[in-house]
Amino acid sequence: MSRSVRLVPPAAALFALALTTTACGGGVHGTPGGSGVRDPYFPKAGNGGYDVDHYDLALDYTPAGRRLTGTAVITARATQDLSAFNLDLAGLQVDSVTVEGRKALFARAGQELTVRPHDDLSKGETFRTTVRYSGTPRTLTDPDGSKEGWLPTADGGLGLGEPVGSMAWFPGNHHPSDKATYDITVTVPKGLQAVSNGELADQSTKGGRTSFHWHTAQPMAGYLATVAVGHYDITRTRGPHGLPIIAAVDHAEAKESKEVLAKLSDIVDWEEYNFGPYPFSSTGAIVTGDSDAGYALETQNRPVIPADQFNTETLVHELAHQWYGDSVTPSSWQDMWLNEGFATYAEWLYGEDHGGESAQQTFMDLYNGDNEAIWAYPPAKPSSAAHISDSPVYLRGAMVLQKIRQKVGDDTFYAIIQGWAATHRYGNVDTADFTAYVEKKAPGHDFSEIWKDWLYGDGKPAHP
Known part of the structure; x- marks a missing residue:
């Protein structure tokens, strides 16, 4: 965990100056985007001045030592002329930031990562920001006392994001009003699985480590993103009209979860009859160990549900969220x-x-x-x-x-x-x-x- 500014003093001074001045010589005259979108309950969540279109996250996690190394490539569109913008990131060490391939100045203050591009950004411009970071991801405590962010488990880790926990494992515009598509690639020691949202686009093993690339084609709020690392039994079946069902069950819970899991297709079918066509390209569930999280969460495509709460009622509830909460x-x-x-x-x-x-x-x-x-x-x-x-x-x-x-x-x-x-x-x-x-x-x-x-x-x- 670090809140230090990764700049030598002269550059830090230039950064502060850059935030208060505009470009010269007829270029774009931008102003900084807002830090937070003034949510009535989480005013620091999210950021102003841009909308994210896509996150491409490459995460490397080693449970022994709980070390995470990440590269986040964030494609966004400026909604105003921008001289600087913020990303939400709690803890972790930022190693470098580039915007459109050019080194950018950056500073940290609490959960705010402030980025000053080499050149100001024009309203309507699509730009790509790459953040390289590393460290031990935090477990955050919500105002209601529950835990979110990155939850260490007996054999891996679990990323949960409601309401603001996703900022503990990747930088972004972490407010539900800014939805985006995702590619999440997670590399873990061989023998472990890494499960996320959407569909598995690729899997490969090299040098004793396995990479799992998950692709989410439909827009998703950051709090609905998840990563589950551990020993999971993964099944792939088909539901209504051929809908892919991808379920990942903690190996120790596989037998006890089988009966409820068998109802998943019928529940989706019933919900389609009542709520309309299923809104995403796959469905399923992630069933974790009892102690991994104290609650179920409607993470997109496949809700995360602790084994001791994995019953029919909870599955109905979390799958209904795919319509109400995840899509809408x-x-x-x-x-x-x-x-x-x-x-x-x-x-x-x-x-x-x-x-x-x-x-x-x-x-x-x-x-x-x-x-x-x-x-x-x-x-x-x-x-x-x-x-x-x-x-x-x-x-x-x-x-x-x-x-x-x-x-x-x-x-x-x-x-x-x-x-x-x-x-x-x-x-x-x-x-x-x-x-x-x-x-x-x-x-x-x-x-x-x-x-x-x-x-x-x-x-x-x-x-x-």
Whole structure:
């Protein structure tokens, strides 16, 4: 871990000067891009002045010693004239930075890696930044106390990124509003596997080390990127309409996970019937050891689920996120209920269709129950960063959807949730987008009470 500036004093002085001056002689007169995009809960996350199109990450990880060496090639488009821009990177040692093949000045301050290109960048210009870095990747602690970033495991490591943990293992624009495609190549000691998002494009072994190249063709938010290194049993099967299913199960958990894993294809088929066509080019799961992570996460293409949580309900929930959260992604962390409310409601619908309680009965059980935490804050306005994963976002968020279903009936309701996923596929949305969409697709219905009492209102609504 290092926060030192990798410049001799004269260059550091020039760097500081470069950030406060513009180009001369009729060239581009850029200004620095913003550090952070002013997310209401994670204001330092992300950066202004550019949009990333693609990440090409080459990672070399040795579990013994927990050493990571990385090269990140980031292709982006300037959204303003830029004299400098920032990348999010927590810890690790930056060894060099180039922009468009020319050496760039850089400095570190906390999670901010500030880069000053040799030449200012013009608005609309596509540019390529290469960052070479190394060190021991950090495990970060979220405001709610959970662990993310790089989690060492008994035989490898696990990269998890919600909400900002991906910056612990690669530099980038780490806010869900900036989605990109990915190539992630991970090199590990021979005998270990490295699993990531998308599809395996190439695998090769040389000099006692094996490289796994994973390609993600559809846009992905940085928090959904993952790398799992260890002894995994990898299976490749086919799901609905030939959809590739790639599952990686911790070797010690393979037998216990087999029964639930066998349901994956049918769950995707059921979710396609309810939510519309599956939005990505493959699906699957990564089943880790019990102690590797204390939670499941909807990492794109294949959710990460600890073995002790690998059950049907969790698989339904995390796969539903492929539509709601992964493909249709919130513009800020304030809108997390658009992820979790939908995925929770998917569990209710699945239970309703598979011999369990109806969604309405689940709704009434919650309304009449003694779980007061549900009413702590409205789902569209979490009380703080420490509470964006609390029960109002999940359970009361799902209750909002059930209220809409009550109002419009099943035919219109399913048209709404399928249309929402299709209309905003691979994009970013906020709560106002959703309420406007519902009102547009269900004209003649008054949703003002639902929005006021259930989505934005404080406390328990007076009537279910």
